[in-house]
Amino acid sequence: MTVFLALVSMLLYIYVIAVIEASLRTGRVNAALPLFAALALLGRESIVPRKCDRIFFETAPILLLLSALLAAAVLPLAPGLMITDLATGALFINAALAYVLVALLMAGWGPDGAYALIGGWRFLGQLLAYSMLIVMPITAVAMRASSLLTTDIVTSQAELWNIVYQPLGFVLFFIAAMALAFLPPFDLPTAQGELAGGVEAEYSGVRLAVFRFGRLALITALAAATTVLYLGGWYGPWLPAWAWSTLKLLGVASAMLVAGHYLPRIREAQLLAWAWKFGIPLALLNIFLVGVLVLVLS
């Protein structure tokens, strides 16, 4: 029952996030737009390019979706409301999200198309920028909780949320999460208007629908991770636990989408230079500061 509830909640979040994204793109709020877009995609022919690597081409959209769902599986929406509570939960989020890269490389290589290929390799470069900025802030969060269990991480924030305790880690994780979900301004692998869709370029019909659904699931999982790791998870006054998780999750996802909507696309070289010259030293500083705080306050 708990698993069913968690999956239904995830589907609802994905739909609401799709509505927000569509509203930002079209300039008007229409709750039915993602439904019509999905039906239109499902009704179209799903073309398979000539000389494609069929295994990679077919696997990529499913692997993207699976990675996002596995990452979300260890994130609690309320006490007990999660698919599984692993002892290595915080590490498992990273492990599941690492396969987003594999999915995008497959989607880039599989169709035998130039734009897709460039998009796939671009994401590999993007990984070199964002991956440490995902792992290092999570390390600092686990240090405070003295545990990798995601429920322990939430309960460690009962008195003070991590966004206040370690704001530097939050900022770095938020930016890196946007890069992982290849949201603008980090939409280098898809790059509409430049790569004609990049890794998405050769997909159509039901395969494109699964790919886009997977990406929305990825945004949802990352918003849930931000909520659990930095915003105190289900904690909050007056409202029930699940309501606080929902509000925070949708708030984070909206913030990611709105920020991306108003920022120009960053260049790959700029992203890498920024990440390695500033991002990683700041992430190390964050770990040091949290270590000192943990020692002093304990």
Added chain:
Amino acid sequence: MILAQSLLVGFFGAAAVAFGVWVFRTSSMMRSALALLFSQTALGAMFLAMQTEFLGVLQIMMMATEMSIMAIFMVMFMMDPGGLGEMDMSHQKRLAIAAALVATTLSIAVVILVDWGKPTAVPPGAAQQVRELGTELLGRSMMLFETAGVTILTAMIAATAIAVDGRPYGKQKPAAAAMNQQHKPPLDEEAQS
């Protein structure tokens, strides 16, 4: 429970071997690299089936990134990355077969001859394993891991420093200057920068 675990270990072991064989059966460098990734992922799943959760999850996580990065190097440096020329990845076959037979015999001998002690009926819980591993890494084995970590970091910085020639174009060594000349940006971009 033990039977189910043994079946899962056997299944993932067979999958690891099958993907390992596929690494050399394909001509595409991308397929080869990702077959190796899924072979390693199957090994991670074996760890999970053996109730060593941390090691399993770590293996599954690390290999995704490492093998993907290896894929781009294989595509860059092999003469037939797409595999369209039906390149044969195997060579020195007799030596390889002999080496494989010796290694397999030795492995089986180790499995049979070593006294492994009594099997643990109830392994420590996953959270306890994480705690004990952390204590080990930051206790007795700390110097070893810290030395390895700092050595790798030093090698990374040194490799980057060698690859990036920071001197202006006129003062570079002839080879580096010629290489940079090829990749020199057009004049308008140079003026902007």
